[in-house]
Structures are given as C-alpha cells and as structure tokens.
Amino acid sequence: MRLERRLSRAPIYLALVAFSVFYLLPFYVMIITGLKPYEDLNVTRMWELPRGIHLEGLAEGWRWVAPNFRNSAMITIPAALLSSVLGSMNGYIFAKWRFPRSNLIFILFLVGMFLPYQGILIPLVRTLQLFHLYGSPIGLILVHCIFGIPITALLFRGYYVGIPNELVDAAKIDGCGFFGIYRRILLPISMPAFGVVLLWQFTSIWNDYLIGLVVLSSPRLAPINVAVQNIAGSWSVEWNVQMSAALIAAAPTIVVYLALGKLFMRGLLAGALKG
Amino acid sequence: MEKIASRERGGAAAPSLPVVAPRRRSWLRGDHLVAVLMLLPSIVAVAVFIYGFIIWTGYVSTVKWNTVVEDYSPVGLKNWIDLIRMDRFHWDMRNLLLYAAAFMSQCIIIGFFIAFLLDQRIKGEAFFRTIVVFPFAVSGVVTGVAWRWLMQPTTGINLLLRNLGIVDTRFAWNADPKLGILAISIAAAWQFTGYVMSLYLAGLRGISDEVREAARVDGAGTFALYRHIIIPLLMPVTFTAIVLTGMGSIRTFDLVVVLQGPAFSTDMLAFHMYQATFGLYRFSLGATIGFFMILLSALLVGPYLRSMGGSLET
Numbered sequence: 056m057r058l059e060r061r062l063s064r065a066p067i068y069l070a071l072v073a074f075s076v077f078y079l080l081p082f083y084v085m086i087i088t089g090l091k092p093y094e095d096l097n098v099t100r101m102w103e104l105p106r107g108i109h110l111e112g113l114a115e116g117w118r119w120v121a122p123n124f125r126n127s128a129m130i131t132i133p134a135a136l137l138s139s140v141l142g143s144m145n146g147y148i149f150a151k152w153r154f155p156r157s158n159l160i161f162i163l164f165l166v167g168m169f170l171p172y173q174g175i176l177i178p179l180v181r182t183l184q185l186f187h188l189y190g191s192p193i194g195l196i197l198v199h200c201i202f203g204i205p206i207t208a209l210l211f212r213g214y215y216v217g218i219p220n221e222l223v224d225a226a227k228i229d230g231c232g233f234f235g236i237y238r239r240i241l242l243p244i245s246m247p248a249f250g251v252v253l254l255w256q257f258t259s260i261w262n263d264y265l266i267g268l269v270v271l272s273s274p275r276l277a278p279i280n281v282a283v284q285n286i287a288g289s290w291s292v293e294w295n296v297q298m299s300a301a302l303i304a305a306a307p308t309i310v311v312y313l314a315l316g317k318l319f320m321r322g323l324l325a326g327a328l329k330g
Numbered sequence: 331m332e333k334i335a336s337r338e339r340g341g342a343a344a345p346s347l348p349v350v351a352p353r354r355r356s357w358l359r360g361d362h363l364v365a366v367l368m369l370l371p372s373i374v375a376v377a378v379f380i381y382g383f384i385i386w387t388g389y390v391s392t393v394k395w396n397t398v399v400e401d402y403s404p405v406g407l408k409n410w411i412d413l414i415r416m417d418r419f420h421w422d423m424r425n426l427l428l429y430a431a432a433f434m435s436q437c438i439i440i441g442f443f444i445a446f447l448l449d450q451r452i453k454g455e456a457f458f459r460t461i462v463v464f465p466f467a468v469s470g471v472v473t474g475v476a477w478r479w480l481m482q483p484t485t486g487i488n489l490l491l492r493n494l495g496i497v498d499t500r501f502a503w504n505a506d507p508k509l510g511i512l513a514i515s516i517a518a519a520w521q522f523t524g525y526v527m528s529l530y531l532a533g534l535r536g537i538s539d540e541v542r543e544a545a546r547v548d549g550a551g552t553f554a555l556y557r558h559i560i561i562p563l564l565m566p567v568t569f570t571a572i573v574l575t576g577m578g579s580i581r582t583f584d585l586v587v588v589l590q591g592p593a594f595s596t597d598m599l600a601f602h603m604y605q606a607t608f609g610l611y612r613f614s615l616g617a618t619i620g621f622f623m624i625l626l627s628a629l630l631v632g633p634y635l636r637s638m639g640g641s642l643e644t
Contacts, residue, residue, distance in 0.1 A: 067447050075461045078520065081476035082464075084486075088479065098485035102493070129389045145372050152365035160373065162639050167380045169573075169631040171581045173603040174624035175383035177390055177617050182383075208372070218422055231362040233368070262469035264584045265600075269608065280471040284588060287475045294479060301475040305468040312467035316460055319467070323528050 058261055089113055089299040096294055116299025122275065123282035124303060127261055130192050130271075130278055134199040135256040141200065142207020142252055143245060149208060150215035151223050161212070167205035176269055183270065195270045195278075199260045207252050210325050215241060216247035237320070247318075254315055255322040258308050280306045350417050384624055390617035396613045409618040419619075421594035422602055425511045429598070430579035436519035437575045438568065441526030446556075448527075449534045459473060459531070463524035470521070474588025478504070479519035481589070496512030511598075518585055526571045533567040534560070573634045580626050599623050 078174065084101070092109040117124075149161050180189060188194030218241065226236045267278040274285065283304045286292045292300075312319055391410065394403045413419050444462055448455050465473065480486040481503035490497045503513040537560060545555045561568075583600035590596055599619055606614030 061467065064450075064452075067450055071444075071447055071452070071458045074440075074447075078461050078465060078524070081473070081480060081520070084480060085476050098482070099489070101479075101485040101489060144368055148365045148369045152362060154362060154366060155393075158639070162635055163381075164372075164376055165630070165635060165638070167376060168629055169577055169622040169635075170380060170384075171577075171600065171620070171627055173581075173583075173600050173616075173620040174387050174627075175380065175605075176620060177607060177613055178383040178386040179379070201379045204372050204376055222469060233364040258467060264469060264471050264587075265604075269604075280469050280584075283469045284477060284584075287471075287478065287588060295547060295633075297475055298479065300470045303473045308467045308469070309464075312464070313460075320459075320463070320528060323463070323466070323525055324532050 085298045085302050085305075088295055089116070089302050091295050093293055106131040111153075112293070112295030113299040113302075116303055119286055119296065120279055120282045120300045120303055123277055123279040126192065126271075126276055127279040128307075130195050130199070130267075131257055131260045134196045134203070134260050135253055137196070138200045138203035138207050138256050139249055139252045141204065142211045143242075143249065144237075145204065145208040146211020146215050146248075147241055150218075151220070151236070152233070161208070164205045164208055167202065168209070170202075172202075172265055180269065181241075190273060190276070191269060192271065192276060192288045195267065198266055198270060199256075199263070202266070203256055203260075206326060209258065210255065210322065211245075211248055212251050213325055214245070214251075218244070250315065250318045251322045251325065254311060254318050254327065257311060258319070261308055285317065380434040384621075385626070387617045388621050390614055391616055395613040395617075396615060400613075405614075409614045413615065413618050413622070416580045417600060418594050418597060421597050422599045425596065425598055426579065428509075429511050429515050429518075429582065430576060433518050433522075433579050434572065434575040436515065437523050437526045438571050440519070441523045441571065442530045442564075444523070444527045445530035445534055448531055459528070462527055465521045466524045468521070470584025471588055473517055473521050474585045477520070477585075478589055481505075481513060481517075481525075502542055504589040504591050504596060507595045510589075510595045513591075514582075514585050514589050517589065518578070518582065522575065526575065529567050529571055530564065533564045537563055544626075567614050568638075569634070573630055576630045577627060580623055580630075599626075 060096050085102075087105055088096070088101070089112050090108050090110070091105040093113055095105060145164075147156060183189035183194045183198070186194075188197065222240055223236055226240050231239060262280065263278070264268075264280045264284065268284075271277055272281060273284070277285075283297075283300050286300050287297050386521055392404055392406060393401065394405045394408075395401045423566075448459060452458075482488075483500045483502050483505065487503070488500055501513075502510070504510045507511065541559060541563070542555060545559050550558065581600055582598050583604070586598045586601045590601075599622065603616050603619035603623070606612045606619060
C-alpha cells in the first residue's frame with residue numbers, strides 16, 4: 056500500500072498499543088484494587104501493584120454477591136437456551152416458509168430490538184403482577200425470552216436464508232414435512248448459528264441491569280448486576296470489595312468472550328442488521 | 331424451484347408458469363398452516379409485549395395515575411404539559427444533546443480510526459481487535475463501577491495525569507455540576523467503540539482492492555483515497571453506527587445510575603422515568619417520559635428499518 060511506503064510502520068503500532076492501554080486500563084485497575092488488602096487502599100498509591108496477592112477483598116466480594124451470582128446463572132442459562140430454540144424456529148419460518156406479509160411481520164418484530172424499555176415498563180409490571188410473576192425468577196426468564204424474540208429471529212433468519220432452497224425442496228419431494236425438514240436438514244447444520252445466538256443472549260441477559268432491577272429487585276433474588284450496583288451505591292463497602300464484586304460479575308462473560316471471540320464478533324455484525 | 335415456491339404463495343405466480351386454477355389462500359393449508367401456527371405464539375407475544383404495551387404506556391400518559399393508587403381518569407395532555415415545564419426535563423434534554431454529541435462522535439471517530447489502523451495489514455490484528463472489543467463483553471454496571479474509581483477526584487485519572495506530568499488539576503469528572511454528563515460519555519464510549527470499530531473494519535474489508543487500485547491509477551493519494559472513495563463507500567456503515575449510538579444515547583441508564591453526579595447534572599430521560607415511576611409512584615409522569623423516549627427512538631430508527639425493508643427480498 057502507498058501508506059506503507061510513505062510512512063514507517065512504527066506509528067501505526069504505537070497508536071494501537073496506546074489504544075490497547077486505554078481499553079485495558081479499567082480492567083487493570085479493577086484487578087489490582089481487588090487484590091489489595093484493606094490497609095493498602097491508599098488513594099496516592101492507586102496505580103501501584105499490590106504488595107503480594109491478597110484474596111481477602113475477593114473473598115469478601117464473593118460473600119456479598121454469591122447468592123446473586125447463582126440467581127443470575129439460574130436466570131441466564133434457561134433464558135438463553137429457551138430464546139435460542141424459539142429463535143431458531145422463528146428464523147426457520149421467516150426464511151423458509153414465507154407467507155403473505157411475513158416480511159412485514161419480520162420487520163415489525165425487529166422494531167423490538169430498538170425499543171427503549173422505559174416505554175413499556177409500567178404495563179410490563181402490571182401484567183406480571185396480574186399473573187403473579189412479578190418478583191419471581193420465572194417472570195424474569197419469560198421477559199428475557201420475549202424481548203429476545205427480535206434479535207434471535209434476526210440472527211437465525213440470516214443464517215437459514217443462506218441455506219439453498221433446493222435442499223428444502225428436495226426434502227419436500229422426499230416426503231418431509233415442516234418438522235422433518237427442520238429436524239433433518241436445518242437443525243444438524245445449525246450449530247454455528249446456535250453458538251452465535253446462545254453467546255449473544257447469554258451476554259446480554261447476564262449483563263442486563265434495568266429489567267432485573269424492575270422485575271426482581273429483592274436483594275435475595277436479584278441478579279448479580281443489581282447486587283453489584285447496590286454494593287457500589289452504599290458507600291460503606293471498601294473499594295477492594297467493590298472491585299472484586301465487579302470482577303466476579305464480569306467473569307462469566309469475559310471468559311466466554313475470550314473463549315469464543317469469533318462467534319461474538321459474528322453476533323456483533325449480524326446484530327447490526329448487516330449479516 | 332423458485333417457481334414452485336411462488337405458486338404456493340398463491341397470488342403472483344410467474345407469468346411463464348402454466349398455473350392451473352390458482353387457488354386463493356392456498357398458503358394456509360398443510361405445512362404452511364403448521365408454520366404459521368408455530369409462529370403465532372411469538373406474533374402474539376410481540377403484539378402484546380411490544381406494541382400493546384407501547385399503546386398502554388401512551389394511554390397511561392393521558393390519565394391521572396400519579397399516586398400508588400391506579401387511577402385511569404383522563405386528564406388529556408396535562409402530564410405532557412407538566413413534563414415540558416419541569417426543570418428536570420430541561421436538564422434531561424440538555425444532557426441528552428451533550429451526551430449524544432460526545433458519545434456518538436467519540437465512538438464513530440475513534441472507532442473508524444482504529445479500524446483504519448487495523449486495516450493496514452498489521453501483525454497481531456486479532457490480538458488488538460480482541461482488546462478493543464473487550465469492554466463490550468462487560469456490563470454497564472461493571473463499567474460504571476470501574477470508571478467511578480478512575481474518576482475519583484483525589485486519585486484515579488487525575489493522579490495518573492499528575493504522575494505522568496501532563497496536567498496537575500483536580501477534574502471532578504462525573505461529579506462536575508456542569509459537565510459531568512460528558513465524563514459519563516467517556517465511560518460509555520470506552521465500552522461501545524469496539525462495536526463501532528468492528529462494523530467499520532468489516533466495511534473496510536468489503537471494499538475490493540480493485541477500487542483502491544483504480545483510485546491509485548487515477549493518481550489519488552492516501553488522503554484523497556479515503557476522503558473521496560472509502561469514506562463515501564462506508565456511508566451505510568456510518569448510518570448504522572449513527573442509529574446504534576443514537577439509540578444508545580437515548581437509552582443510557584446503567585451508567586447514569588452508577589456514575590450519578592450532583593443534582594440533575596447527569597440526569598437522563600431513562601433515569602428520570604425510573605425514579606418518577608418506581609421511586610415517586612408518579613406512574614403517569616413516568617409513562618409520559620417513557621412514551622417520549624419511544625417517539626425519539628422512532629425518529630431515529632424509522633428510516634433505518636425502512637431501508638432494511640427494501641433489502642429483505644433475499
């Protein structure tokens with residue numbers, strides 16, 4: 056490239072390293088602060104590495120948020136699984152069983168992706184109360200599944216559209232019906248799409264704060280991000296414990312991101328309707 | 331094969347196809363009926379939980395329900411007029427403008443710049459990309475907690491800047507009574523820039539080498555190439571980025587809760603709605619703010635979805 060010839064490559068790498076430092080800085084601070092003992096929490100030495108590894112802060116943080124960590128797992132895993140299965144079915148229909156106005160219905164689904172939830176919170180609470188699901192984990196799972204319908208349908212539809220119609224038609228000639236085609240043709244090759252959708256749903260449900268706060272705010276039942284904010288907002292909890300709690304809350308999605316970064320990127324791009 | 335499909339859809343069969351007595355509504359039988367029935371629960375859920383609830387919220391914004399007791403006596407536009415006159419609402423609008431301008435330009439300019447750097451065939455591209463997108467994997471609350479520590483006036487970034495000999499001042503950051511909202515936009519952009527960057531990077535990868543080659547043959551320098559060819563070609567990506575970051579600005583909630591500054595200096599519509607509804611039990615006021623947020627988003631997303639609709643016939 057011309058640019059390569061004109062400039063030496065060093066500034067490019069220098070800029071990238073500088074950006075990397077910026078994006079890692081908050082993680083660095085969270086980790087070193089979380090590993091410091093209480094006596095070491097001196098504001099003038101904030102950037103210094105801890106003198107030795109101290110796990111008291113982490114243990115204390117875990118004591119604060121452990122029940123909520125479990126709550127989040129019990130909510131996120133079923134909700135991610137259910138909404139992926141539902142999304143796969145919906146994507147299959149939108150891609151391979153089009154009917155009059157099905158594209159319009161699909162677009163109307165997508166509107167839900169852009170919804171500021173504040174616009175539906177009051178009816179949501181009233182409806183959940185009506186069915187005795189307000190303040191219950193089941194209610195929260197249900198809400199996450201419903202609000203996951205748009206994005207999961209979008210991601211699966213995008214994937215299934217890429218599968219040739221000839222395959223589906225051949226299966227029809229062989230006598231496969233609606234479910235037969237799904238089970239024999241599409242499901243066996245859907246694993247990459249399931250990977251992307253599960254990862255996307257897991258990350259966004261685990262990281263949710265607003266819906267959890269509104270639907271399930273009792274401290275005992277609340278999801279982890281609600282608990283972390285309660286600790287951070289109380290001001291009586293030390294910084295090392297706050298940072299530890301935040302790290303614990305971030306750990307599952309960080310692990311999943313580092314392990315499955317490629318799928319995550321694919322979700323990012325498809326989620327922007329560009330897949 | 332496509333012809334069979336179009337006959338099953340009824341109506342518009344290809345003219346060349348010898349159609350035997352096209353049956354009306356033939357799509358609503360057999361497996362097509364199964365498909366529609368399988369989709370039905372989702373259609374109902376979306377119709378009720380999204381469209382029904384939006385209408386319900388709009389309705390609540392026109393009634394007198396401003397205490398714990400549910401009260402559906404109509405008051406017309408009173409809640410709307412009250413909202414527009416509220417000092418706090420004026421802060422919300424001012425903060426939204428400042429925040430959106432700062433957040434959107436940080437994400438788009440820095441996101442494009444990093445994508446440009448990563449597109450220069452560098453070594454370790456995947457490594458750098460992973461780091462830049464990394465913050466997007468953590469929640470808004472975690473982001474807020476980390477940045478609250480970084481923005482402590484007595485330590486954090488201020489201390490770092492002093493130690494590096496750059497500036498020796500005590501910025502109040504998110505606690506600044508005038509510009510605190512801009513500090514929050516920095517934390518938000520830290521989280522979201524990686525997303526915008528990956529959109530631009532995918533866009534840059536989609537521009538073929540022939541285009542660059544042709545421009546070079548015509549004597550365009552690097553700057554001209556980007557200015558006149560590549561940036562215009564990336565307009566759809568920029569459009570997407572504007573919609574996504576604009577939506578992000580309207581919805582901002584988690585970071586405002588965690589990084590709250592004095593009085594209304596960092597207040598946003600989403601937080602105002604939450605406090606009005608679940609703190610003060612002024613449900614109709616909350617519904618008015620919520621519906622207002624829906625209207626703002628519709629202005630932004632409407633054109634976007636319309637452009638989507640055209641490209642669906644794949």
